[in-house]
Amino acid sequence: MSQDIWWASESFWRKNAIWITAGSFIVLIFLTFDTVDQITAGGKRVPAYSAINHRISYVFDEKRNFQVPVIGVEEPLFGKKLTEQEAAALVSHGKLTTQAKNCMNCHTLLGNGAYYAPDLTKSWLDPSWGSKEVREQQMVEFLMNPQDRLHNGLGRRMPNLGITEPEARATVAFLKWMSSIDTNGFPANFKPIDQEN
C-alpha cells in the first residue's frame, strides 16, 4: 500500500495524535479555570446562596434574546432572613437531601437526570404551586407527602421518600436557589408564577 506517502504514514499520525490530544487538553484546562471561576457561587452567573433572601424572577432580556433570572426585592424564604453562612448551610442540606433521595433518577435538574418527572430547574417558579403566598408551605407539604397529592391524569405519583420537615425546607431552599442560576435561557418560554403585588 501507500505507506511511503507522508500523510498516510504511521509516524505522521502518531505525532498528530499526540500533539492534537495535548493541544486540546491544554485549551480545555485554560477554559476550565475560567469556567470554574465564573460558576463559583457568588458570581454573576451563579449567585450567592443568600439569593434565597430575595425574590427571584425569570424575565426576558432583549439584549441576550432569552429569559434570565433576576434577583429582586427582599423576600426571605419562610419569612426569615439568613446570613450568607446560614443560607449556604441550608442549601447544602437541601442538596444533600436531593442526592440521598435520588431525585435525579426521576427528575432532571438543569435538564440533566431522568425523564420520568418534571424538570426542577424552575420548580420554585412553577405556576402550579397556586399563589406566591402559599407556595413555600405547599412545597414543603408536597415533598413530605407526595404520594397522595396527584397532579396529573396519568396516575404517575411521586413516592414518599421519607423526607423530614427540616429536609423538606432545606430542599425548597435548594430549589429556590437553583432557580436563580443563569442557564442561558433554558428552559425557554417558561411562564413563571405571578409574584407581583
Next chain:
Amino acid sequence: MTALGKLDRANLNGGQKLAVKYFTVAIALFGAQILFGLLAGLQYLYPDFLFGILDFSVNRMVHINAMVVWLLFGFLGSVYWLLEDESGVPVVGLGLGNLAFWIFTLAVVVVVLVYLLVQTGVGEQSSIWLINEGREYIEAPRWADIGIVVCVLVFFYNAAATFAKGRYTGIGGVLVLDLIALAGIYLAGMYYTPNISMDQHWWWWVIHLWVEATWEVLVGCLMAYGLIKTLGVRRKIVETWLYIEVALMFGSGILGLGHHYFWIGTPEYWFTIGGFFSALEPIPLVAMVVHAVFDAGHHKLKSTNNPALAWIIAQAFGNFFGAGVWGFMHTLPQINLYTHGTQWTASHGHFAFFGAYVTMVIAYFYLAIQKWRGGVYMSGNLIGAWKWKWALALLHIGMLMMTMAMLISGYEQSQIERAIEGSSWVGYFTAQAHPWFVQGMQWRQIGGWIFAAGFVLLAWDLMTIGRKETRPVRSLTE
C-alpha cells in the same frame, strides 16, 4: 490438551483465565441491566407497578449502574484477554489482578444490595458515603468509589508493567496512555459541592470524557486487535488507523465536552466551542466504519471467527449511527435547547451505548469462547449458526425499535413540553399524556422484550457455540 470443543481453562493463558472471569460477571450484569430496564419501562405504562416497593428511581439506578459496571468488566476482561498476546510475556502481578477481581465483584454485589434494600438515606454526608451518591451513572457510594479506584489501579499496573516487561506495540502504547486518562477522570466525580452548576460541570468531565473520549479510544484498541485476530489485517495498517482515530477522536471529543455546558450555568462561549467541536465528533466514527469495512472487504470477509467479526462490523456501524448521527442530531445549541433532557436524549443514550460498547464487548465474548474451547472452527457453515445470527438480529431489532420509539416520543416532547408549554409542571404532563408520546413508550417496551429475547439467545449461544465442532479454527493463510 483436551478434545476440541470442550471448555478447558488449560486452553487459555494467564491473562485470559482472568478475562473469562470478568466476562462471566459481565454477562450476568448485562442480564440484570435488561431486567431493571424492563421494570422501569413498565412503570411508564403502569405507574402503580411496584410503586413504593421498587420505585422508578431505584430501577433506573440499578439499570444504568449495571450497564456501566458490566461494560467496564467487559473492557477489563478484553484487555486481560489480549495482554499476553500483545506484549509477548505473561501478565505481571496476575495474583494481585485476581484479588482485585474478587474485591471488585464483591463490592458490586454489596452496592446493588444496598440500592435495592436500603434505597435512600437521610440528607447527610453519611448517605453519600454509605448508600448512594445520587448522581446519575456514578451513584456508587464513596466507599465503593475508592474500592473501584484501587481495583482499576491494580488493573493499570498489570497492563503497564506487562507491556513494559514485554514489548510495547502501538496498540499497547495507546492503551496504557488511555487507561491513565480513564482512571484519572473518574476522580473528577468523587467530590461533593452544594453548588449544582459546579457539580454538573465536573460530573460531565467523567461522563463525557469517558464515553466520548477515553472509552472510544479503548474500543479503538480493541477493534484494532480484533481485526488482526479475525481477519489477519497487517499490524501497520490497523495501527496507522488507530492513530488517525485517536487524533480525530481526542481532537473533537475533548473540547466537544462543551455541548453539555450550554444550560448548566456555564458561560456562553461554550455555545460556540461545544457546538463546533462536538459537531466534528462523527468524523472519527466515519473513519472507523471505513477502516473496518475496508479491511473486511479486502480480506473478502474470510475470518477466523464469524460471530466476532460480525459484532465488530456491527460496532463500526452502531458507533457511527448511535453516537455519531444520533449525537449530531441534538448537539447544536439551537436544537439542544428544545431536546435537552427529553426522551430524545434517552434515544441517543441507548443507541450509542449499545452501538459503540455493547457490540465490542460481545465480539470479545466470542473471541474468548472460541479459544476456551481449544480454538474451534467458527467460520462459515458453523454448526448451529442460526443462534448467533438470530441473537444478533433480535438484539439489533429490539434496540432499533426502542431507539425509534423514544425518538418519536422525544420529538413530541420537545415540541409540546419544551417549545410550546415552556417546560412547566403542567407542560410536562401535557406532553406525557399525548398519544404520540404514549405510543412511543409502548413500542419502547415491545422493543425491550425483543431485546431481552435476543439476550437469552445470546447467552444460550455463548454456552453452546462450538461445542460439537470437530474442525479446528480456520487458518488465516488459507
